[in-house]
Amino acid sequence: MLKYANTQAVGFKNRVERVAIVGAGGTLGSHIATELLKTGKHTVTALSRKDSSNKLPSGVLVAPVDYNDESTIVAALEGQQFLIITMAPTAPRDSQSKLFQAASKAGVPYVMPNWYGGDIEDVKQGEDTLLGPGGKANRDEIETLGMQWTAMCCGFWYDYSLAGGEQRFGFDFDKRSLTIYDDGNTKISTSTLSQVGRAVAKVLSLKELPEDENDRSLTVSAFLQRGIYIKSFVICQNDIFESVKRVTGTTDADWAVSHESTQERYEDGQTLVKSGNMAGFSKQLYARGFFPDDPSDFSAKAQNELLGLPVESLDDSTKVGIALVKELQLRVERMAS
Structure with missing residues (x-):
C-alpha cells in the first residue's frame, strides 16, 4: 500500500x-x-x-x-x-x-x-x-x-578492484604484470x-x-x-590497461602480460573455496563477471541521470586506484578474500 x-x-x-x-x-x-x-x-x-x-x-x-x-x-x-x-x-x-x-x-x-x-x-x-x-x-x-x-x-568497485591484486582486475602493480581474461574485450559494469x-x-x-x-x-x-x-564505467580489461599505461607513463614493453580462460579461472577459484580456501573467492567472483557470453553488465538499468550523478574521468579514477595499492596491501583480510 x-x-x-x-x-x-x-x-x-x-x-x-x-x-x-x-x-x-x-x-x-x-x-x-x-x-x-x-x-x-x-x-x-x-x-x-x-x-x-x-x-x-x-x-x-x-x-x-x-x-x-x-x-x-x-x-x-x-x-x-x-x-x-x-x-x-x-x-x-x-x-x-x-x-x-x-x-x-x-x-x-x-x-x-x-x-x-x-x-x-x-x-x-x-x-x-x-x-x-x-x-x-x-x-x-x-x-x-x-x-x-x-x-x-x-x-x-573500479578503483578498489584495480588496486586489489591479480585475482580481481588482473593487475599486480608490484610485479608490473597483468593477467588478461580470454581476449580482454568483455565489458562489465563498474562503479x-x-x-x-x-x-x-x-x-x-x-x-x-x-x-x-x-x-x-x-x-x-x-x-x-x-x-x-548505478555505474561509473562500462569497461573491458584492455580499456583499463590503456588507462593504466597512460597514467603510469608505461608501454606494453614494460608489462608482463599473460592470458587465461575465464572458465578455468572460475573453476579454479570454486575448487579453492570448496576446499575451505577463501583465497579462491575473489578469483571465481571476478572470473564469473567477465564471462564473455554472460558478463556482469547491467548498465542498461543504470539510474545515473535520474539521480544526477556525474560523468567521471577514467584516468582520474585509475590514478585513485593505483594510489590504493599500498593501503590495501596493509589490510590482509581484504587481499585474502
Whole structure:
C-alpha cells in the first residue's frame, strides 16, 4: 500500500535525517558517510565496536556497540531512520542478522544491507558467484522483521578492484604484470567508491514519501524493495590497461602480460573455496563477471541521470586506484578474500 506524506501523523518530517552506518570508517563506508555529511541534510552515526581502530570521517557521531550484547545495538539504533551496513568479508556470519534484529526492535524503518555489487535480479549469476542466495536471505529477513530494504547494484568497485591484486582486475602493480581474461574485450559494469557514496547520498536526500497521490517527484520510497542501479564505467580489461599505461607513463614493453580462460579461472577459484580456501573467492567472483557470453553488465538499468550523478574521468579514477595499492596491501583480510 502506497504511503503519502499528507497521511502521516502530525509532526512528520518528509525527509531522512538520521542515518546509522556500520563500517563508517571502512573501504566503502567512509565514502558513504562523507557524501552524506556533504549534503548538510543528515546526522550520521557510526556503530563502532569499542576496540575498533578505524578512523572515522570528521563530523560522524559514534555509538559504541558490543555485538554480543544486543541491548547496546538497540540503544545505538533508537531514533535512527535508516541503517546502512558495510562490513568486511571477514565479519562473523551472524553479524548482519544481529543488526537486523536490533534494528527491528529499535524501530528503524529502512535498511541497506551489505550488498554492493551485482544485479540482485540476476539469479543465475548470483548463484554462480555464491553471493546471491545469501543476499536474498538477508533481504527476506529484513522484510520478515517488518522493515524495508534497498540494495546498491553498482558492479565491481573500479578503483578498489584495480588496486586489489591479480585475482580481481588482473593487475599486480608490484610485479608490473597483468593477467588478461580470454581476449580482454568483455565489458562489465563498474562503479568507483566515490560514485557509490554519491548515489547513496543522492537517494537519502530525496523526500521520503510523495506528498500525495498527485506527487510524481522522485522519493526514497521509490527505491524500496528493489535495487539502486548505478555505474561509473562500462569497461573491458584492455580499456583499463590503456588507462593504466597512460597514467603510469608505461608501454606494453614494460608489462608482463599473460592470458587465461575465464572458465578455468572460475573453476579454479570454486575448487579453492570448496576446499575451505577463501583465497579462491575473489578469483571465481571476478572470473564469473567477465564471462564473455554472460558478463556482469547491467548498465542498461543504470539510474545515473535520474539521480544526477556525474560523468567521471577514467584516468582520474585509475590514478585513485593505483594510489590504493599500498593501503590495501596493509589490510590482509581484504587481499585474502
